[in-house]
Amino acid sequence: MASVPSLSASIQQRIADALGADPLLRRSDRADFQANGVLGLAKRNKANPREVAQQVVESLPMGEDDDLIASVEVSGPGFLNITVSDAAITRTLAARSADGDRLGVPAKAEPGITVIDYAQPNVAKEMHVGHLRSSVIGDAIAKILEFDGETVIRRHHIGDWGTQFGMLVQYLIEHPHELDHDADESGEKSMSRLDRVYKASRKLFDADEDFKTRSRTRVVDLQAGDPETLAIWQRFVDESKIYFYSVYNKLDIAIADEDIVGESGYNDMLVETCKLLEESGVAVRSNGALCVFFDDIKGKDGEPVPLIVQKADGGFGYAATDLSAVRDRTGNLGARTLLYVVDARQSLHFKMVFATARRAGWLTDDVKAIHLPFGTVLGKDGKPLKTREGVSTKLEDLLDEAVQRAAAVIREKNEDLSEAEVAERAIEVGIGAIKYADLSTSLGRDYLFDLDRMVSLTGDTSVYLQYAYARIQSILRKAGDAKPLAHPDLPLAPAERALGLLLDEFGTTLASVSETYEPHKLASYLYSVASAFATFYEQCPVLKAETPETVENRLFLADLTARTLHQGMALLGIRTPGQL
Secondary structure (H helix, E strand, C coil), X not given: CCCCCCHHHHHHHHHHHXXXXXXXXXXXXXXXXXXXXXXXXXXXXXXXXXXXXXHHHHHCCXXXXXXXXXXXXXXXXXXXXXXXXXXXXXXXXXXXHCCHHHCCCCCCCCCCEXXXXXXXXXXXXXXXXXXXXXXXXXXXXXXXXXXXXXXEEEEECCECCCCHHHHHHHHHHHCCCCCCCCCCCCHHHHHHHHHHXXXXXXXXXXXXXXXXXXXXXXXXXHHHCCHHHHHXXXXXXXXXXXXXXXXXXXXXXXXXXXXXXXXXXXXXXXXXXXXHHHHHCCCEEXXXXXEECCCCCECCCCCECCEEEECCCCCECHHHHHHHHHHHHHHHCCCCEXXXXXXXXXXXXXXXXXXXXXXXXXXXCCCEEEECCCCCEECCCCCECECCCCCECEHHHHHHHHHHHHHHHHHHHCCCCCHHHHHHHHHHHHHXXXXXXXXXXXXXXXXXXXXXXXXXXXCCCHHHHHHHHHHHHHHHHHCCCXXXXXXXXXXXXXXHHHHHHHHCCHHHHHHHHHHHCCCHHHHHHHHHHHHHHHXXXXXXXXXXXXXHHHHHHHHHHHHHHHHXXXXXXXXXXXXXXXXX
């Protein structure tokens, strides 16, 4: 693995050495880069900024000794407009190209351990559109952090505990064959069985007082660890996993069984968590409940809003489970960063949980705990996406519809593909379209779920990116004996320069995403790359270029573009078909 310094990093260093201060370098529309650090330095030294800028220009290495910088112009009150040489662009890209899948992107110097909590469906309940964003965003962030060198531990905090399981378990005891099935049955059939049992048990619970009493007794048995009750509860969990895996398989997200640690996984820690909080004075009893109070968190009536760790009846709330999870993740797993990809409605809950954990000493100064809140998926009416009946849209239905829409687009675009090829690509395009629409939206914003726009070949869509990749593969197939080969001695056309400078920003973009946990920055970058390639393709003939060397150099640029798109989209969890 060879780390390749970006052009901006190299220029930053050159200017900093000459200036003796941070050059405040940024991209510019007047040149390749602009350095604004001269003004601050001149002001501190009470000097003329243009004169200081000119001195910097004269001390910069340029020409035969160092061809990184082609020219520097002093503009305005003392800005430095810097143009990189064509040779430096091509040479840097060649080094990136030689570094395999990493494309010259360095791994983090001091990686740590991050636990990321995402994709949290509920046992015995159907997954709906509300589960989409946590799953897609969490999967992308985990992939990007791993690429950055971080040790990532995934946690899927499924809802697998609670009073409703008393009702479900009791019903199955009295109707023992309701979940029976063949070993290889589909997730859809698993969900159908679970849904049937849930509705039947709920109907009986509401209508039959004796069944209600037996169900409540069964909750006590479950919490006490009764073997028969636990065994039947486990059947519900296992049946739900068959369904979960089938949905995540459609969504092209890998879920490992060992990463599923639901609410029940922390049951053995709950009593101790409450004891530690109460003994330390972090939590106090209020009307029989164990609560944590905060000076800055009050309700509309001005009264403090507590975090309830244990209810007055002795039952444990979500807070006890989440605090126990913090203890486990920092104490047992050694995490130094905890990420929670959970919707924005839980912001206050996590604020209180993190503050409590810090008071208790479970989150120390060297541990970050970050809630990554995300907005809502909206329908075309601008309201949360629901069916005509007013219930949340099933996630599987959305995925299936996206694949169908994608198949229609592919069929119309390429009539030469067989139906089997259309079906295969439709999955990659349709699922990619849903993921990209989600990931190209900044986390906190709501976004409109519009499949017609998502599967469009134009605009900021994954299909546009996939089509750019497929077009490059077509060019490479038609190249014959010509091979992608960098020629640093060749001058670059403006569209070649623009594409080359953008390709060099891949590592910088990933570093920013890893630091801020904002995958939309990577999506935006990839769209810029695809757009720059479209301009390059329009303005710079590749296979019909003037000389064999220019053909090879443009094939090289096209190939590196494809590899950058492929790697970037893979980190977002999106496939890149070689033909569309």
